[in-house]
Amino acid sequence: MLAVLIYKLILVFAILGISLVVAMYSTYAERKVAAFMQDRLGPNRAGPFGLLQPLADGVKMFMKEEIIPSVSNQTLFIIGPCIAMTTSLMTSAVIPWSSDLSINGTSYPLQVTDVNIGILYLFGVVSIGVYGIMIGGWASNNKFSLLGALRASSQMISYEIAMGLAIIALVMMTGTLSLREIVEQQPGGHWNILYQPIGFIIFIVCAFAECNRTPFDLAECETELVGGYHTEYSSMKLGFYLFAEYVNMFISSAIISTLYFGGYNFPFMHELGLSPNMLALLGGLVFFAKIFFFIFFFMWIRWTIPRFRYDQLMNLGWKGLLPIALGNIALTGLVMWLTGKIN
């Protein structure tokens, strides 16, 4: 019992550490990708290739003066970024990072907890994430913050519906809500994307909206709202909001790879004849390669397309994605009935 507890604690801290480091270097990657796509070089002064830039930025964030506006609701003002950061880190608990390691006959699952309602847990935590932005925007007592918060919350609530419906089609196919079982059902190259392409497109569009990433970053639309919901924030509280966004990006990339791209599965993995431990290690690396590709994809999209207008955003969510998601559910059901999986 104690051994299990210690193992889980180590795993939790390792995953937290990895999430934070990946988020830290995502800020660096974002700037580099942006620069390269605009024919520039990007940060290259701090350390070789500018690799110490995230550290410098972090130190800068900590050193900045911490300002709490006198007209703000101070408790909520502090709680806001805490919620944003906590919820974004909490989601990593149910993601299966790789298949089980077995050392001296005991097997160590590389997943913090395999709850049988993993997807529901994810949705629950992500929904709480809206409160971080909403509370922060409300507590600032600033009209721009409030508008940003309003936009963020209505956008996230609208897109959660389409996202949920896209997942329902997937859950109908897999018959389980546990993320590990979903991954195990996609051995080798039989990834869910082959069976659920429409669901995948809806899911990834909604994931962009949930992460408040371009083209759906209306919550922090600089041209209209100064800084959006974090206009009044400074120092590390601002850092928490920005950081939470990058952690969210990392986690959504992980979820996309888990649900639609086979998680730690890769083609011909069972034909290689590797030992289970080697396979777990290789699987983990492949999983991270998939995650990094999707993080890059997030950035690639950001530096390609401009922001949606607010009415276009709502039109796309309610009149575009929602009917398509419903149609996708019907289509999935029909195909399953025709192929005899349900009767």
Place this chain on the structure above:
Amino acid sequence: MQLSGKSIVVSKKEMSFLEKLYLPAILGGLRITLKHLFRKKATINYPEEKRPFSPIYRGMHVLKRDEHGAERCTACGLCAVSCPAEAISMEAAERKPGEEKSFREEKYAAVYEINMLRCIFCGLCEEACPKEAIFLTDRITPSDFQRNSFVYGKDKLVEPVDADKRVDVTKRQSTAVLDFKTNTKLAHNK
């Protein structure tokens, strides 16, 4: 009326189904940005890498000395007269016996000032100078915090005496320039 013939009539037609999906347009955009990812970058890493100057670049001025180290300027004032920005001012003085080493001719500039904020780096002073004394170089006027510090006196303008610290202006003294300045057939040299 059309002025340029380039105007395009805007059509507000309904978007087709494919256009409404946005996806083909987004994929097209992704292709373009991916191409840019591998393109040659336009950035020049300034302190390590410097943009090459043109040989006739007109930067900060220098007041030349002759081969023996004597100042060439005789304070004739032609540069100040030719200056369209009125950036140059000077005070002339007479050479005393024993100063032959420092000043080439009997008259010299006791004070010679160029206001670098007024200067437009046109190079007319250089063209007007009959004594080959003032040249524009490929050095850049350094930035500063005070206006007064941009009025450059002789301490900053006259080149050092040491032969190895002289400012090289051979690029600007091309044969064509020298010929232009010395050819007696040209009206300005008569």
